[in-house]
Amino acid sequence: MAGGMFEALSDRFEAIFTRLRGKGRLSQADVDEALREVRLALLQADVNLLVVRGIVARLREQLAGSELSQSLTPGQQVVKAVHEELVRALGGQALRVTYAPRPPTVVLLAGLQGAGKTTVAAKLGRWFKQQGRNPLLVGADLQRPAAVEQLRVLGGQVNLPVFSEPSDPVTVAKKGLAEAVRVGRDVLIVDTAGRLHIDEQMMAEVREISSTIEPHYTFLVLDAMTGQDAVATAEAFHKALELDAVVLTKVDGDARGGAALSVKEVVGRPIAFVSTGERAEDFELFHPDRMAGRILGMGDVLTLIDRAEQAMKKEEAERAVAKLAEGRFTLDDFLSQLQAVKKMGPLSGLVGMLPMVPKEVRNAQLDDSMFKPVEAIINSMTPAERAEPAIINGSRRARIAAGSGTSVQEVNDLLERFKQVQAYMRQVPALAGMARRASKPGKKAAPRRKKRR
Amino acid sequence: MVVVIIVVACAALALAVIAGLGFYGGAIGPRRRRRGMPSGRPQPALAAPPSRPAPATAPTTAPAPTAAQAPPVAQAPTAGPGAGPASPVGTKGPEVGERPRLLDRLGKARSLLAAQLAGAVGRGRLDRQAWEELEEALILADVGTSTTAALLEALQERARRDGLSSSSQLLDALKEELAGRLAGDRELHLADEGVTVWLFVGVNGVGKTTTIGKVAMSQRAVGREVVLAAGDTFRAAAADQLEAWAERVGAGLVRGKQGGDPGAVVFDAVQHAAARGAPVVLADTAGRLHTKVNLMEELKKVKRVANRPPGSVQEVLLVIDATTGQNGLVQAKQFAQAVGVTGVVLTKLDGTAKGGIAVAIASELGIPIKLVGLGEGPADLVSFDEREFVEALVPAG
Numbered sequence: 001m002a003g004g005m006f007e008a009l010s011d012r013f014e015a016i017f018t019r020l021r022g023k024g025r026l027s028q029a030d031v032d033e034a035l036r037e038v039r040l041a042l043l044q045a046d047v048n049l050l051v052v053r054g055i056v057a058r059l060r061e062q063l064a065g066s067e068l069s070q071s072l073t074p075g076q077q078v079v080k081a082v083h084e085e086l087v088r089a090l091g092g093q094a095l096r097v098t099y100a101p102r103p104p105t106v107v108l109l110a111g112l113q114g115a116g117k118t119t120v121a122a123k124l125g126r127w128f129k130q131q132g133r134n135p136l137l138v139g140a141d142l143q144r145p146a147a148v149e150q151l152r153v154l155g156g157q158v159n160l161p162v163f164s165e166p167s168d169p170v171t172v173a174k175k176g177l178a179e180a181v182r183v184g185r186d187v188l189i190v191d192t193a194g195r196l197h198i199d200e201q202m203m204a205e206v207r208e209i210s211s212t213i214e215p216h217y218t219f220l221v222l223d224a225m226t227g228q229d230a231v232a233t234a235e236a237f238h239k240a241l242e243l244d245a246v247v248l249t250k251v252d253g254d255a256r257g258g259a260a261l262s263v264k265e266v267v268g269r270p271i272a273f274v275s276t277g278e279r280a281e282d283f284e285l286f287h288p289d290r291m292a293g294r295i296l297g298m299g300d301v302l303t304l305i306d307r308a309e310q311a312m313k314k315e316e317a318e319r320a321v322a323k324l325a326e327g328r329f330t331l332d333d334f335l336s337q338l339q340a341v342k343k344m345g346p347l348s349g350l351v352g353m354l355p356m357v358p359k360e361v362r363n364a365q366l367d368d369s370m371f372k373p374v375e376a377i378i379n380s381m382t383p384a385e386r387a388e389p390a391i392i393n394g395s396r397r398a399r400i401a402a403g404s405g406t407s408v409q410e411v412n413d414l415l416e417r418f419k420q421v422q423a424y425m426r427q428v429p430a431l432a433g434m435a436r437r438a439s440k441p442g443k444k445a446a447p448r449r450k451k452r453r
Numbered sequence: 454m455v456v457v458i459i460v461v462a463c464a465a466l467a468l469a470v471i472a473g474l475g476f477y478g479g480a481i482g483p484r485r486r487r488r489g490m491p492s493g494r495p496q497p498a499l500a501a502p503p504s505r506p507a508p509a510t511a512p513t514t515a516p517a518p519t520a521a522q523a524p525p526v527a528q529a530p531t532a533g534p535g536a537g538p539a540s541p542v543g544t545k546g547p548e549v550g551e552r553p554r555l556l557d558r559l560g561k562a563r564s565l566l567a568a569q570l571a572g573a574v575g576r577g578r579l580d581r582q583a584w585e586e587l588e589e590a591l592i593l594a595d596v597g598t599s600t601t602a603a604l605l606e607a608l609q610e611r612a613r614r615d616g617l618s619s620s621s622q623l624l625d626a627l628k629e630e631l632a633g634r635l636a637g638d639r640e641l642h643l644a645d646e647g648v649t650v651w652l653f654v655g656v657n658g659v660g661k662t663t664t665i666g667k668v669a670m671s672q673r674a675v676g677r678e679v680v681l682a683a684g685d686t687f688r689a690a691a692a693d694q695l696e697a698w699a700e701r702v703g704a705g706l707v708r709g710k711q712g713g714d715p716g717a718v719v720f721d722a723v724q725h726a727a728a729r730g731a732p733v734v735l736a737d738t739a740g741r742l743h744t745k746v747n748l749m750e751e752l753k754k755v756k757r758v759a760n761r762p763p764g765s766v767q768e769v770l771l772v773i774d775a776t777t778g779q780n781g782l783v784q785a786k787q788f789a790q791a792v793g794v795t796g797v798v799l800t801k802l803d804g805t806a807k808g809g810i811a812v813a814i815a816s817e818l819g820i821p822i823k824l825v826g827l828g829e830g831p832a833d834l835v836s837f838d839e840r841e842f843v844e845a846l847v848p849a850g
Contacts, residue, residue: 040598043592043598044597044598044779045779046595046778046779046780048593049589049592049593112776112801112804113658113660113801114657114658114659114660114774114801115658116657116658143829144663144694145693145694145697145698146690146691146693146694146696146697147690147694149689149690149693150688150689150690150691150693150694152689152690153689153690153711154689157689196801196803196804197804197805198804198805223658223774223776225656225774225777225778225780225781226776226777226778227595227776227777227778227779227781227806227809227810228592228593228594228595228778228806229595229776229804229805229806229807230776230778232805232806233776233804233805250656250657250658250742252742252744253656253742253743253744253780254742254743254744254780254783255778255779255780255783256779256780258778259778278657278687334464337464338464340464341464
């Protein structure tokens with residue numbers, strides 16, 4: 001999905017820039033035309049109109065008259081500049097959680113109805129627990145029927161105690177704090193009722209909760225699907241409570257999440273966490289680069305391009321893809337790819353950036369020590385064996401195992417699994433299709449690029 | 454460019470397989486996952502029973518209709534003997550029937566859009582700036598770029614044809630365009646015979662359960678018996694939340710086990726309604742993101758089961774939060790494709806969000822908005838009226 005969107009956006013740019021080929025610089029008119037597309041893309045991603053204006057203005061300044069890059073097409077160059085601008089806008093000072101010298105460290109959650117505060121309370125509790133803390137959850141949402149019950153169940157799932165009582169929210173919060181002190185819990189997470197930012201009575205209530213328990217951290221819980229109004233919401237909550245950070249929820253859907261950017265721009269507070277699923281463990285620290293890519297609909301492809309370009313010769317990659325498209329994929333190809341990939345940085349980070357890798361692979365514990373035995377085994381094969389693994393008989397296996405310092409069993413495993421990989425590559429039509437598509441313009445583009453250099 | 458990435462992806466995949474991470478086979482082809490139960494991971498200690506129940510009812514996947522196996526039915530203890538169906542319960546009873554006016558409730562939203570367009574109105578002239586301001590106002594209302602473009606195009610056509618010359622004429626034309634696109638069937642339909650089922654669907658946190666409570670209230674107010682089906686068996690305490698509503702409005706409630714089969718719950722609710730002579734079942738479902746294939750499959754199954762006689766699904770209502778941005782359109786498409794949405798319920802319109810996404814849904818997908826949520830009170834859910842909505846959205850010219 002992300003890959004597709006990326007293509008869509010850069011395709012649009014390519015259309016604009018085809019007539020630019022041969023020029024050395026982006027003219028004002030070119031930039032304006034490209035920026036109209038950027039504006040549209042950002043609006044479609046739900047970035048607030050006024051925020052879009054600011055970003056587009058900054059980009060205009062930056063792009064006008066900039067030199068065309070040698071290695072990037074003008075379209076890619078603009079996408080890259082936009083991406084970098086968004087990362088800057090989303091990033092900046094990240095939230096660093098420090099703990100109160102006199103515990104408990106108090107965290108207050110607030111937000112609109114249905115943003116996911118109660119779920120976040122439990123997830124945040126789990127996160128603090130993983131940091132070696134002992135949180136107490138406080139259910140101060142006495143408005144929504146069964147909200148406290150929900151928190152109790154979720155608290156049970158992550159093995160955390162929950163305090164609440166049927167009195168009033170301010171009292172519950174206050175007693176929750178006293179309870180934490182009494183039983184020695186060092187983090188207090190207070191869930192509050194969802195409220196509209198224009199509901200004066202409810203906003204006064206949450207202000208009173210805040211002034212009673214004096215939280216060290218106040219988080220706004222914000223739905224990633226929120227549209228233009230995210231700005232109004234965030235401003236109002238910030239004014240009432242002085243936010244420290246934002247927790248972005250429902251990031252596991254396909255919303256582009258422009259609200260994150262809007263909020264960051266208007267309140268200037270970082271996005272601390274994202275909630276990426278319904279299970280308690282689906283909760284992670286915020287990465288500005290991932291979110292920037294998402295808003296532009298392109299994963300982290302650009303970071304990847306940067307690194308890949310440094311690690312792999314284009315011709316080499318094109319040859320490999322052409323082979324893939326034909327359904328051929330040899331141990332030799334695999335070895336040279338591995339060597340390129342190794343140069344691109346830690347494997348686990350790389351895989352996270354790929355738009356089309358199955359989640360199972362992304363979540364697997366990939367680490368670089370995996371390269372070693374695989375490389376050793378393949379390196380111990382003759383070129384003929386690498387091209388045609390079928391000829392590897394028993395005595396060849398023994399030789400390869402001895403040469404690579406592994407066992408025959410390991411060699412067998414590798415050969416067996418490589419067969420599966422080959423089958424898999426053939427079986428994935430999308431991959432083959434992409435490879436075919438990519439290899440065609442690639443072949444045409446290659447000589448032109450050479451000339452430029 | 455893409456070339457390099459393909460190579461990296463392939464290499465990573467291949468390495469993962471070869472290093473024996475064992476995802477092969479699992480990663481390929483659709484993977485079915487029961488929610489809350491990550492495969493191969495130990496379950497955290499749950500308050501609810503740990504065994505993932507097949508439907509609370511029977512060993513087969515088909516919900517069994519026998520009364521002995523039916524999930525517990527919590528008949529709401531309506532306030533004693535005096536509380537007949539004609540007297541809606543709850544302390545806020547008197548509100549029923551007094552329909553809050555959209556115009557009053559939308560005061561803030563209205564002023565905001567008005568502020569956006571004030572410049573254009575004030576100048577009076579229909580210049581390029583007026584068009585730009587109109588475009589921006591629509592974008593800021595979450596109408597979205599493509600519907601906005603379509604609206605502007607239609608208006609420009611009108612301007613050429615009818616010779617609009619002032620910005621107030623433009624606003625009047627906008628109102629007409631909007632109202633035309635928002636017109637549609639507002640009825641909540643009842644089946645001629647059997648038990649009518651209204652199914653409520655949507656992503657997480659949009660207000661499905663609350664909406665059901667309010668619809669139940671209005672049905673009770675016209676003297677109709679309703680049974681609520683607690684089909685959200687996933688979210689912790691969702692059934693408790695619905696039960697609170699059942700008690701408040703005096704409706705029947707059928708609930709199953711936490712984590713149980715929602716289809717079974719809805720089926721039992723239909724049986725219960727038939728036995729009790731209640732004409733309508735309001736079926737809650739767990740919030741689900743439209744991107745989760747298995748959950749959308751589950752929803753299809755719920756609808757199929759609800760449609761078994763005597764059950765008859767007359768409405769599939771997609772609940773959308775007014776603060777939702779452009780993803781709302783994607784949601785509507787996906788839900789419509791899966792279960793055939795008959796109408797939209799636009800909730801939380803009492804904030805500053807203007808709910809323009811509903812305009813996009815109505816005009817691009819032709820799905821009518823049927824109900825609008827205007828506040829937290831039980832009577833704050835009203836039927837949609839496009840004239841009123843448009844008047845509230847667009848300032849007087």
